[in-house]
Amino acid sequence: MxxxxxxxxxxxxxxLGAFALxxxxxxxxxxxxxxxxxxxxxxxxxxxxxxxxxxxxxxxxxxxxxxxxxxxxxxxxxxxxxxxxxxxxxxxxxxxxxxxxxxxxxxxxxxxxxxxxxxxxxxxxxxxxxxxxxxxxxxxxxxLSPIGKQIDLIHEIVPGAKKIGVPFNPGEANAVTLVGLVKEKAAAMGMEVVEAPAPKSSDVQAAAQSLVGKVDVIYVPTDNTIVSALEAVIGVGVDNKLPVFAGDTDSVKRGAIAAIGFxxxxxxxxxxxxxxxxxxxxxxxxIAVQGIEITQLFVNPGAAEKMGVKLPEALVAGAKEVVK
Structure with missing residues (x-):
């Protein structure tokens, strides 16, 4: 040999010994x-x-x-x-x-x-x-959020709403895109958007507070800066009976009154x-970039009550999840 x-x-x-082991x-x-x-x-x-x-x-x-x-x-x-x-x-x-x-x-x-x-x-x-x-x-x-469905949801729950307050971080490209879409969809329904810039998480409470007396509802888009400090927005909503809607369903579990999202x-x-x-x-x-087609409705009747709103019974009955 x-x-x-x-x-x-x-x-x-x-x-062979290594594979056997x-x-x-x-x-x-x-x-x-x-x-x-x-x-x-x-x-x-x-x-x-x-x-x-x-x-x-x-x-x-x-x-x-x-x-x-x-x-x-x-x-x-x-x-x-x-x-x-x-x-x-x-x-x-x-x-x-x-x-x-x-x-x-x-x-x-x-x-x-x-x-x-x-x-x-x-x-x-x-x-x-x-x-x-x-x-x-x-x-x-x-x-990309189903903005049209979300604006329809706001109109269904607060039919008299004419002005939507949107806190957002102007430094996040995704947030700027979403605000543009909200403006477009809201205008088609005769509603106006009031912007509230918040470049940092520490600015979120002041941004939300700046909307009090100027808007009928607050909409929180899937803006990472705002969502990371969501409790500050919720606090402003509860204290001022100002309904807070969200672009993501996890935010409903944290106190937003409703969301259609993923x-x-x-x-x-x-x-x-x-x-x-x-x-x-x-x-x-x-590999093509993929989107998400399935949306879900989450509602929080308790949060809605704290913000001076009663959710329609049919809406609650059709929700994917009702947060207690």
Whole structure:
């Protein structure tokens, strides 16, 4: 037996032994890095949905998946730092949750696959140039709110409302897009929008307070800055009998009176399916950006009563969830 043949057999024996012991091949391991601009229930639910969907697809933490998560705590500068850190760690896929985090990650890499989620307007935010064929290393999901349905909901519950107050962060591209859509839909119904800018979470209470006496209802869009400080808006609504509506259903559990929106855990599960496809070999640029078609109605009769509103019985009966 020659030396080279003995070496080959020895290596073969080692590899067979490793597989017999259940040692996973390195190529089968996956590393998914997730980041969000801020922590609040909707974005947290999206993160959890991604993790659970990956497990369902056969990628499980502690076995063949490394899964890490970091929040920028509402700071765009921190979002950039997290993006750069993730790129340095060379994960299999990066999943930025929210528009600011997606902008930071996509600016940091043109090589690592990126699957954004909870992004309102990926074209307007310049994340991609084509929804059907994103090309390059990027794809993801849009959570554009069903603004028309939400304005109809406001009109159904508060039929006399003529002015809608909208607190928002003018620094979030998604929020600017949403305010524009709210104005368009409200105008079609003879309603006016009053803006209340809040660049930081600490500005949210003052922004909401500035609307008192000027509007008939407050509408909180899926703006991460405002949603992260939602309790401040709810407090203003309760103290001044000013109904507060929301763009996401998780905010109804926190005290908004009603919302037609998405279950962000389901959004995360749908995102996780895209991530799994990439882990199995598909190129992100060949996967069309997906939207969310199923909407749900959540209502909170107790919160409505505190804000001086009684929800129609038929509306409550048809809700997906009635928050007690």
């Amino acid at each position: 020659s030396f080279s043949r003995r070496s080959l057999l020895a290596c073969t024996g080692f590899l 259940g040692t996973p091949a390195l190529a089968e391991d996956a590393f998914v890095a997730v980041t969000a601009i801020v922590e609040h229930p909707a974005l947290d639910a999206a993160r959890d949905g991604v993790r659970d969907e990956l497990k369902a697809a056969g990628y499980e933490e502690g076995k063949n998946l490394k899964f890490i998560y970091e929040s920028a705590q509402g700071n765009p500068g921190t979002a950039v730092q997290i993006a750069q850190k993730f790129v340095g760690e060379s994960p299999s896929v990066i999943v930025p949750i929210s528009t600011p985090s997606a902008q930071a990650v996509i600016s940091a890499t043109t090589d690592i696959p990126v699957v954004f989620t909870a992004v309102t307007d990926p074209l307007g935010a310049k994340l991609i140039t084509n929804l059907e064929k994103p090309s390059g290393n990027v794809t993801g999901m849009s959570d 279950d962000y855990y389901d959004v995360g599960r749908q995102t996780g399916k895209i991530v799994a496809r990439i882990l199995k070999g598909e190129k992100p640029g060949d």
